[in-house]
Amino acid sequence: MKNRFHYDEDKAQRVMDFISELNHLTNTHSNQLSKVSTFYGKILTPEKIENALKVLFEDTLSSFKLAIRDLNTDILALTNIGKRISGNNEITLQFMGNTEAVFTDCRFIYLPSKYKSDIKSAQGLVAHESGHIGYGSFELEFVNLVSGLSSKYNxxxxxxxNLINVVEDVRINAINDLKFPGFFRNLRLLTIKMLPKLNSRIENARDILLYINLYFEDYKGFQVKPKIKSFELSDDDWAGISKIKNFLFKSLTPSSSIISCDxxxxxxKKYFTREDMEQIKQINSLRGRNNSTIDNIEKISNHKKQKDKTKLDKTSQELxxxxxxxxxxxxxxxxxxxxETDTRKKIKKKYRNKKNKNKNRKNSIEEHSEQQERGTKSTDVSKTLKSKKINKTEQKVKNSKLEVIARLVKDSENAMKERLILLEKGEYMINPFRDQKLRTIKDTKIERESMVPDGMLYSQIKAKYMNLIKRMRSIFADLKNKAGIDSYQKKGKLNSKFIKAVTSDYKFKQCFTRKLLKKELKLLVLVDVSGSxxxxxxxxxxxxxxxxCEALQAMAKIRIVLFTxxxxxxNILVKDFDETLIPxxxxxxxxxxKESENIDGLSIKHEANKLNDGEFIIVISDGQPAAQGGYNLNDAIPDIHFVRKNFKVFAFSIDSQGDYLNKMYGNDWVLTSSKNQTDLGKKMIKFCQIITREFFG
Known part of the structure; x- marks a missing residue:
């Protein structure tokens, strides 16, 4: 945002809310205000209140409006950065609330909401994530690479x-340093602010991968052999890591990443047991990013068809x-x-090899002569020569393989140069990698599925929160879901008061009654049980x-379905409308x-098709729709909007806030926090209190 004013978004929002309430007051209670409100002895009319507020908050309001315009401009600029670097002209940004995750799935770039007001950092992060798309991270043949390295080195x-994540982060940043130094510098400044925290993480978690990340990116204080508790690299191995660093920066291609990872x-491997590696299982990469980008690379790699593969894909697979x-x-x-194009080096190399070959032959002859002079047996000489011949053959085979690998590195470099030229011209457009195969929905019951239960039992929850449950039950105590009698009809069956109606010349109208049908409040609760x-x-x-369920057991019928x-x-049924809750x-x-994705739109629409009319739908989730084959927000929105035309759909989002919620549910969503165990429950009860009073009112 522009620095023409000091902008406090929270303050501005409070002012806007305050003005809105006062406008409501002036419209509904103008007479009372003009009679009783005084300010320093003067009549405080609604008009004066409004005028005073306009003068008092004129600067703040103009700043607020200007800031909104600037914010939209900033987001548009960030989106254009993503399009230019990624090669995806349809890429969009999604800002999410209470999360530190920064990642991309090749179609969206996800950022925490705090970066809306930190544009420089947002520029660096968007450039980095879009670099993963444009510079070939999605063309590593990731599944085969992970499988190959894990199998080869156990x-x-x-x-x-995690290791691939680190190497690819370094490679992407190195390319951005050359192509977009301003964006790279912004990201580097963000990382420098985090260095004390990162250093502490290295010491406490023995995170050698994080240290290598900082070493590769030349951060001060991380350029010497690490001294990590109970972990010390040999001088030879540290020299080897330095060689890997130099190699990676000389050839910034997916192939160089693959070789560096190998x-x-x-x-x-020499310094870790598998038990040691368990300790770094949950370690995130640099700048607090989680591994969601790598997870998405894995999904896309697993479902990419042969016809969609690029030159970088094919070179990676061959390597x-x-x-x-x-x-x-x-x-x-x-x-x-x-x-290989430097002829002088080729000639010098050829001459040097010939000279060394002659020298080796001369040494062998001299050694042979000395052995004969010393009376060495011919069999020993034969063994020596045979051993040297074997070593020479092995070296020749190795050199031959190295030549093949060098050719693949060269091919990858050429493909990368072509890619960068196309990106520069704006001509490269990625394939969205969408799988068009029809998706199906399987209905099952929780008893039949392999679940990973939470530790708390039903009895423990009920005992721990019984006071809260009783308090919630009392809220609904005055609402009776029973058949009643309507005595206010103008026609119908005469009741016992018909005599009073006759004697009053039919001015008394409560003499006709009809039986009211019993109302049934039905709630369908859908819970996201994906890996996140x-x-x-x-x-x-x-x-x-x-x-x-405990609070509404006498008021509503509830159906609970888990979806993943x-x-x-x-779709996993836990409880149907007419069933009691079984502990x-x-x-x-x-x-x-086994299942770990969330296909929100498909699951919600499938359940809605089973309903009749008048049911309320509650969705509990923690993030955006995402599944293999490229399923995402754009796929879920049409299905959810279709359901919202026929049913009232309300969402409760756990720790995740962003524009995607408005796109899916309009204004019908509530943010909850996982830090408070009862926050979700209380907000759901408060919501149910509103709809039950409206429903039975």
Whole structure:
């Protein structure tokens, strides 16, 4: 935003709310205000209140309006940065609330909402994430790379994924440093602010990958061999890591990342047991980013069709295959990046090789002569010569393989140059990698599924929050969901008061009655149980459902469905409308053991098709729709809007706030926090209090 004023968004919003309330007052209570309100002895009329506020807050309001215009301009500028670097002309930004995650799924770039007011940092982050798209991170043949390295060096998959994440972050930043130094500098300034925190994380978690990340990116204080508790690299291995750094920066291609990851795995494996690696399973990469970008790279790589593969994809796959059974050393890196077009170097190299060959032959002859003079047996000489011949053959085979790898590195460099030229011209457009295969929805029951239950049992929740449940029940005590009698009809069945009606010349109207039909409030509660809900989020959802069911057991019929999936959707029934809440089903409540995505639109529409009319739908989730095959927000919106035409749909978002909620649910959503175990439950009860009073009123 422009620095023409000091802008306090919270203050400006409070002022706007205050003015809105006063406008309401002036419209509804003008007579009372003019009679009783005085200010320093003068009549405080509604007009004077309004005029005074306009003068008092004129600067703030103009700043507020200007800031909104500037904010929209900033977001448009950030989006254009993403389009230019990624090559995706349809890419959009999504700002999310209480989260530190910064990532991309190739179609969206996700940022915490705090960066709306920190444009410089946002520029650096958008340039970095869009660089993953444009510079080939999605063309690493990621699944094969992780599988190959993990198998070759007997490493856990998560360690290999974290290592690839680090190397790719370094490569993307290095390219942006050359192409967009301003954006790179903004990101670097953000990282420098975080260095004390990062240094503490390195010491406490023995995070060697984070140290290597900082070393590769030349941060001060991280340019010497690390001294991490119970972990110390040998001088040779540290020299090897330095060679890898130099190699990566000389050839900033996906192929150079693959080779760098191979050598880093080889070096670091010696210092870790699998138990040690468990400790860094949850470590995020530099700048507090989580591994969501790498997870999305993995999903897209897993579903990319052969016809959609680029030159970088094909080169990456061929290189991974070559490295699978090849023992590469750091000292071999120099041979991979020699300039093959330099004729002088070729001639010198050829002359040097011939000279060395003659020298070796001369040494062998001299050694042979000396051995004969000393009376060495001919068999020993034969063995020596045979051994040298074997070594020479092995070296020749290795050199041949190195030449193939060097060619692939060169091919990758050429493909990368073409990519950068196309990006510069604005001519490169990525394939969105969408799988058009029809998605299906499977209905099942929680008893049949492999779930990962939260630790709290139904009985424990009920006992711990019984006082809250009783208080909630009392709120609904005056609302009776029973059949009643309407005595205010103008015609119908005569009641016992018909005599009074006759004697009053029919001025008394309460002599006709009709029986009222019993109303049934029905709530469909859909809970996201994708992988991101694990931990405290799924626990607060479970607590909220127990409180809701207990508080409304006499007032409403509730159906509970959990939704998740991978490519196809999986809807898991916990409780139907006419069923009572069974403790053992709630005890099994949790995330799914195998399915980990959320296909919101498909799951919600499928459940809505089973309803009649008048039911309320509540959705509990913690983020945007995402599933294999490219399913995302744009796919979910049409389905949810279709459901909203026929039913009232309300969403409760756990820790996640962003524009995507407005796009999906309009204004019908509420933000809740997982830090307070009962926040979701209380807000759901408050919401139900409103709709029940309206429903039965």
């Amino acid at each position: 490493l856990p998959h998560f360690f290999t994924k 050598l880093l795995c080889k070096i670091l 991974i295959d070559k490295l699978r059974n090849f023992d590469l050393e750091p000292k071999d890196l120099d041979k991979l990046i020699e300039n 809900m694990r931990g405290t989020k799924i626990q607060v959802a479970k607590i909220a459902l127990v409180i809701l 999936g991978t490519y196809n959707a999986l 053992r089903t709630i005890d099994k409540f949790g995330c799914h053991a």
